[in-house]
Amino acid sequence: MTKDYYAILGVDRKATKDDIKKAFRKLAQKHHPDKGGDENKFKEVTEAYSILSNERKRREYDSYGRTFAGGGAGASTGGFDPNQFSGAQGQGSPFGEFDFSDIFSGFSGFGDIFTGGEGASQVARGRDISIDIEISFKEAILGARRSMLIAKVSKCEECVGTGAKKGTKMKECSVCGGSGRMHETRNSIFGAFSAVRTCKECEGTGKIPTERCNVCSGHGVLRREEEISVSVPAGIDNGEMIRLPGQGEAVKNGTSGDLYVKVHVKPHPIFKKEGVNIVMDLPIKITDALLGSTVPVTLIDDKVLEIKIPQLSNAEETLRVRGKGVHAQGAQGDLLIRVTIALPKKISSRAKKAISELKEEGL
Ligand SMILES: [Zn+2]
Ligand SMILES: [Zn+2]
Structure with missing residues (x-):
């Protein structure tokens, strides 16, 4: 068609x-x-x-x-x-729960109306929340675990989200007669038409508590601090987002939103991350560059590695230490050492004399 x-x-x-x-x-x-x-x-x-x-x-x-x-x-x-x-019900308006006032105020979500064929589209969902955390470079490379207290709307623990006082029963909502829906006439630019709305009193459940929970005043949810643990995967990049499904804000009779954790990685004075590789600069003495040497380097995991410096043929060279980069998701990066020659700040008269002799040799 x-x-x-x-x-x-x-x-x-x-x-x-x-x-x-x-x-x-x-x-x-x-x-x-x-x-x-x-x-x-x-x-x-x-x-x-x-x-x-x-x-x-x-x-x-x-x-x-x-x-x-x-x-x-x-x-x-x-x-x-x-x-x-x-819509399945189709009472009142031939368009079921189609809310025209929404269409003409915000066009962007219009296509969504056509998706929820199973009638599941009206389930309430709590807000997504996002937080920022800062971790060290070492934690970014090796992975980390963080616990934090987040103040957010959470399910009431006393009534487990029902809003009813412990041990009391629920009764039929008198406002909507237990249907959870309200038919109402609305005015739009087309004139009046009827629409079906979720009952505000019972929030669509058709039931209200006979006695309200005294912790959440019957709301089923309340704002409180909750401890949340985040596992930061090894190899995360600065600015990456971790999504914790269902850890966002709770809502009565609905699903919770998601929590997004934005990770900020503190820069390291020596190391940088480039994809799966770790990169560092290593200034060496001019004599080590000319003759070759072995230099100890402290790695990100605090282990010391003796790096063999060959006789350098260029002023700058990159040495690759295989497997000493980022280990994450099956990838194994390398450590790239950019060797540079650090010239001495001061030269003694004896050194000057020796260098002059080298100069005469044409070096
Ligand atoms: Zn409660
Ligand atoms: Zn109701």
Whole structure:
């Protein structure tokens, strides 16, 4: 069922986002069933808009004549089923829980309406939170574990999130009659239409406690400090983010958000990380450069390694010590030592004389 979405909206294939939005508004107003319009026509227009207003879907549609299901937020179902749109209940409004006031205030999330076919779309979700931590360079290379206290909205431990006092029962919500939903008439730019909303009193559960939990006052959640442990993987880069699913803020009768930990790595005075390799500069004496030598180097894990310096043929050379870099996720990097020649600050008269002799030798 390949439809020409451009023709449906009456726009050019080169139409801008704005053109598409304008065309849709006009057609949606014209065909809106609550204004006596044709419901099928309205669905068609809405479907076309849901595809063409989304950059990714529009690209897919332009290239393949259809869109694909995919991961991530806002991904639509592959074969678009306009019937999903009506919602399972469909009471009151032919559009179920379709909330028009949301469409016209924020267009960006519009495509999402078409995703939740199973009716699971209305599950509340707590906020994601993000925190920053600072670790040393050594911890970044070797991995680390951090515990921290985070003040956030968490599930009430007393009532395990139910909001009911321990040992008391729940009763039917009198506001929504136990359905968890409220039908209400709303006003929009199209005029009045009815919509189904989640009951605020019982937050959609249809049940309220007979006696409220006295710790969270019946909210089921409360703001408190919680100790959270983060495992920082070896080889992490400065600015990388670690995601802890479900460790964000809790919400009553819903799923918790995620916690994002942004890791800042303190710079090291000697070592730098370049991919899986560790890089360092090693200044050596001019005589060691000329004759070759062995120099002790303290590694990131505090082990001392005797580095054999060959007679240098250049003023700067990089020595590679295999397997002494980052060990992470199966990768084994190397230690790269950039050897440079450190000239002496002062030269004694004896040294001067010796160097003069070398100069005469043409060195
Ligand atoms: Zn409680
Ligand atoms: Zn209720």
